[in-house]
Every structure is written in structure tokens, then in C-alpha cells.
Amino acid sequence: MQHFFQQLSTFLESKYILIQDEDKAPYLTDWRKRFTGKALAVLLPSTSAEVASIVRLCAQHHVSIVPQGGHTGFCGGATPDNSGTQIILNLKRMNQIREIDIANQTITLEAGCILQNVQVKAAEQGFLFPLSLGAEGSCMIGGNLATNAGGTNVLRYGNTRDLCLGLEVVTATGEIWNGIKGLRKDNTGYDLRDLFIGSEGTLGIITAAVMKLYPLPISQWTTLVACENITSSIALLNLFQKRANSLLTGFEMMTQESLELNEKHFPHMANPLQGKPPFTILIELSDHESEAHVKQLLEMILEEAFESQLISDAVIASNLTQANAFWHMREHITLAQAEEGANLKHDITIPLSALDSFIQETDELLRDRFPGIRIINFGHLGDGNLHYNIAPPLGADPKTFNASNEKPIHELVYAQVERCNGSISAEHGVGQLKLDDLRAHKGDVAHELMKTLKRALDPQNILNPHKVVSI
Numbered sequence: 001m002q003h004f005f006q007q008l009s010t011f012l013e014s015k016y017i018l019i020q021d022e023d024k025a026p027y028l029t030d031w032r033k034r035f036t037g038k039a040l041a042v043l044l045p046s047t048s049a050e051v052a053s054i055v056r057l058c059a060q061h062h063v064s065i066v067p068q069g070g071h072t073g074f075c076g077g078a079t080p081d082n083s084g085t086q087i088i089l090n091l092k093r094m095n096q097i098r099e100i101d102i103a104n105q106t107i108t109l110e111a112g113c114i115l116q117n118v119q120v121k122a123a124e125q126g127f128l129f130p131l132s133l134g135a136e137g138s139c140m141i142g143g144n145l146a147t148n149a150g151g152t153n154v155l156r157y158g159n160t161r162d163l164c165l166g167l168e169v170v171t172a173t174g175e176i177w178n179g180i181k182g183l184r185k186d187n188t189g190y191d192l193r194d195l196f197i198g199s200e201g202t203l204g205i206i207t208a209a210v211m212k213l214y215p216l217p218i219s220q221w222t223t224l225v226a227c228e229n230i231t232s233s234i235a236l237l238n239l240f241q242k243r244a245n246s247l248l249t250g251f252e253m254m255t256q257e258s259l260e261l262n263e264k265h266f267p268h269m270a271n272p273l274q275g276k277p278p279f280t281i282l283i284e285l286s287d288h289e290s291e292a293h294v295k296q297l298l299e300m301i302l303e304e305a306f307e308s309q310l311i312s313d314a315v316i317a318s319n320l321t322q323a324n325a326f327w328h329m330r331e332h333i334t335l336a337q338a339e340e341g342a343n344l345k346h347d348i349t350i351p352l353s354a355l356d357s358f359i360q361e362t363d364e365l366l367r368d369r370f371p372g373i374r375i376i377n378f379g380h381l382g383d384g385n386l387h388y389n390i391a392p393p394l395g396a397d398p399k400t401f402n403a404s405n406e407k408p409i410h411e412l413v414y415a416q417v418e419r420c421n422g423s424i425s426a427e428h429g430v431g432q433l434k435l436d437d438l439r440a441h442k443g444d445v446a447h448e449l450m451k452t453l454k455r456a457l458d459p460q461n462i463l464n465p466h467k468v469v470s471i
């Protein structure tokens with residue numbers, strides 16, 4: 001590899017070529033500590049031209065590339081394998097905002113921009129950048145696009161794909177495709193942009209993007225409500241959709257078991273609702289008219305929900321601090337799970353009409369077969385997206401429990417997902433975690449088409465091999 005590194009040093013400064021174990025270590029393990037790999041080197045380019053040169057060099061030397069942003073992904077897509085022959089291409093130095101176009105309501109930015117910084121920059125110009133998720137302080141736009149991340153605003157603004165108008169991508173042969181256009185209409189043949197979004201670094205390396213901005217709402221109201229069961233939770237969602245329509249910007253669900261785990265690790269985050277309701281729903285309305293308008297609307301809908309016995313308790317946040325506390329409670333479930341130890345994640349979507357039977361039947365099947373397990377079920381109910389995560393019985397060693405039960409638990413849950421015509425990955429992607437599950441889920445025709453695309457766009461199989469699809 002001496003020749004590889006010699007050529008590399010002609011266009012990338014040596015301080016951005018990490019080859020010592022202690023320098024590479026921070027890039028080798030994912031946020032969940034679920035995956036650890038080895039790498040020949042970690043490369044930190046700062047321009048698209050440098051990325052293109054790296055890819056060309058890798059193609060020449062048959063070195064495979066693992067693109068990486070904040071390494072917060074849940075499916076091991078950004079973690080290298082154990083061969084020690086892959087390079088990690090971390091985009092964090094590509095963190096420039098190229099332009100905010102006020103009239104076009106777009107932001108053009110590089111892949112290494114941290115999501116939270118983008119939200120702040122947009123807000124400084126009076127805009128909302130609606131993508132929002134628990135990892136926003138460390139995940140990057142390139143990673144968000146590559147995983148087509150969802151988060152808590154999908155209900156109103158769509159997922160990352162819906163927010164993207166254009167991309168700049170370095171192809172597997174080291175060419176730069178300039179698709180940086182802020183157009184809301186463009187029917188010029190195949191949609192290359194949509195091909196790269198959600199491809200998890202297997203088809204190209206995203207180096208920049210044009211994303212949509214929205215006017216900042218004038219007022220937001222957040223409330224927590226108690227529901228007895230999932231049927232009333234969905235009826236409540238439908239009521240809010242009918243009465244508030246596009247003002248409904250968040251509808252998140254937390255079961256009692258999820259919030260108990262939260263309280264165990266973060267006692268200051270106790271649920272303010274009375275009597276530990278089976279389902280706690282966090283609802284957010286956003287308005288461009290006035291504070292009074294949205295508050296009145298919220299109170300009116302809640303009153304109707306009480307009268308129809310859809311809810312048994314409600315707490316409206318009286319100020320921003322309390323609203324943030326409600327959101328923190330929701331977002332801390334993931335952190336509580338991390339504190340508790342290794343757990344089994346299922347990031348699934350089910351049609352809302354089948355959600356009730358899915359939860360009831362799957363809960364029952366799991367509890368019968370794996371006595372004592374804790375079902376940490378929460379998520380973006382407005383999108384039909386459950387984080388139906390499984391923690392081992394209290395007192396059981398997570399590693400030992402998962403070693404013998406991970407496979408049958410996944411099989412049981414995914415069989416239920418198929419029965420309901422759902423998806424085994426709603427927003428977290430496939431990576432290496434769900435590689436084997438994908439074929440059965442997509443079916444042979446779709447899976448073969450995916451492989452055909454991969455072969456066509458990356459004939460040498462150097463971009464994130466054995467993630468999403470193996471060819």
C-alpha cells in the first residue's frame with residue numbers, strides 16, 4: 001500500500017490521513033457501540049475535488065470506501081468491516097454553507113454540516129429547516145441524506161428526501177455529478193437525486209445538497225395527553241389531522257414501559273401526566289397566524305377529545321422550557337436504552353389501520369415466548385413508525401440474552417410486520433444490520449433490481465460493499 005499512500009499525500013495533507021491506531025479509534029465504533037471495525041486509514045477531505053481524487057485512487061488500488069458523517073446511524077452503515085483494508089472517508093471537514101437563497105427559500109450546503117448548525121443558520125435568516133432528530137447535535141446532512149432520515153417533523157414536512165431539491169455527488173469512478181439545482185419541478189428523465197438519497201453510501205458519495213427552507217412559525221404549542229389504548233391514540237391523531245390539518249407538526253407516542261425506563265435513568269424526567277397512562281402522546285401544533293389562534297384551536301381539540309373519551313388527561317406546556325422538557329422526555333428514551341445496555345431495535349412502519357392488531361398480537365406473542373422481556377415501544381405515531389425495541393428481562397445480562405434470542409425475536413417481529421404489509425426499516429436504513437433481512441422483505445424482483453443498480457453505478461464494488469445489498 002506504500003504506493004497508495006504516496007499518491008494520496010500528493011493531494012491530501014498528511015494531518016488529514018489518519019493511520020495510527022489511536023487516531024483512527026474514534027471513527028471505528030458506532031454511536032450505539034453495536035458495531036466496531038478496522039480501517040486502513042481515516043481520510044478527512046475538505047473539498048469535492050479531494051473526495052473525487054480519493055475515489056479515483058481507491059478505484060485504481062481496489063480499496064473500498066466507507067463514507068462517514070457523524071457515525072450516529074443505527075444500522076452499522078458507516079462502520080468498516082474487520083478486514084482492516086477499507087478506508088473511512090469522513091466528511092466532517094466539508095462543513096460550509098454555500099448559500100442561503102432567500103427568494104427561493106433554499107439552503108445549499110456541504111455534506112459535513114452538522115444538522116443542528118443548519119437549523120440555527122436557517123433560523124438566523126427567519127427560516128425553519130424542519131429536519132429534527134435526537135442526534136441533531138452530531139449527525140451530518142450527508143448522513144441524513146444517505147439514510148433518508150426521518151425524525152419528528154415528517155408528519156408535516158416529510159423526510160430528508162422530501163426536503164432535498166438537488167445534490168452534488170462523487171461517483172464510484174471519481175467523477176463529480178453537479179446536480180445542485182434548487183428546482184421544485186424538473187422532469188428530465190431518471191431522477192438521479194432520488195437514487196442517491198437513502199443509498200447509504202453504496203452508490204455515490206454525497207458532497208453537497210440544496211435543501212428546502214420554510215418560514216419560521218410564529219407560535220408553537222406542545223401538549224402531553226394520556227390515552228388508554230392505541231385505538232384511541234389513532235382516533236386522536238385523526239381528530240387532530242381533521243381539525244388542525246397542516247398546523248399539526250408533531251405526534252409522538254410513548255408507552256408506559258418506555259417512560260419507566262426513562263425515569264429509571266433520568267429521574268428528573270418523570271411523566272407529568274396522572275396515573276402512568278398506557279400511552280402518552282406528545283402533540284405539537286405550529287402556527288403562522290397568532291399565539292392566541294393556535295392556543296384556542298388546541299384547547300378546542302382537546303376538549304372534543306375529552307368529551308369523546310379519547311384522552312383521560314392532558315398537560316399543555318405553559319412556556320418554552322416546559323415544551324422542551326416534554327420533547328427531552330421523548331428523545332431521552334433512546335439514551336435511557338443506551339444506559340440500560342444492548343437492546344434489540346425494530347424501526348418499523350405499519351399502516352395506521354393495522355397498528356392496533358400489530359401491537360396487541362406482537363406484544364402477546366413476544367411475552368409468551370420470551371417471558372420477562374421489556375417492550376420499549378415508542379415512536380413517530382403520526383407516520384405509523386414504531387421504535388418497537390426489545391430490552392432483556394430485568395436482571396438478565398443483555399449480551400447473553402441477545403446472543404440466544406436476537407434472531408428469533410427479529411424473525412417474530414418481522415413476520416408480524418410482513419403480515420401487516422409494513423416495512424422493516426422506516427427511517428434508519430439497512431446498513432449491515434438488516435442486510436440479510438432485506439432480500440426476504442423486498443422480494444426477489446426488487447432485490448435483483450437493487451443489485452443491478454449497484455453493479456451499474458459501482459462496477460468495482462468499492463463503495464460501502466456489503467451494506468444494503470451484496471453483489
Ligand code: FAD
Nearest residue numbers: 069070071072073077134140142143144146150151201206
Ligand atoms: P452516519 O452514521 O455517519 O452514516 C450513515 C450512513 O450514511 C452510512 O451508510 C454511511 O456510509 C452513509 N453516509 C454518511 N455520509 C455520507 C455521504 N456524505 N455520502 C454518502 N453516504 C454517506 N434517525 C432517524 O431517521 N430518525 C430519528 O428520529 C433518529 N433519532 C436518533 C436519535 C439518536 C440519539 C441517535 C444516536 C440516532 C438517531 N437516528 C435517527 C439515526 C441517525 O442519527 C440518522 O440515521 C442520521 O441520519 C445519520 O447521520 P450521520 O451523519 O451520523 O451518518
Ligand code: MLT
Nearest residue numbers: 134331334345347379387
Ligand atoms: C427516535 O426516534 O428517537 C430514534 O429514531 C429511535 C430509536 O432509538 O430507535
Ligand code: ZN
Nearest residue numbers: 151380387427
Ligand atoms: Zn425515530
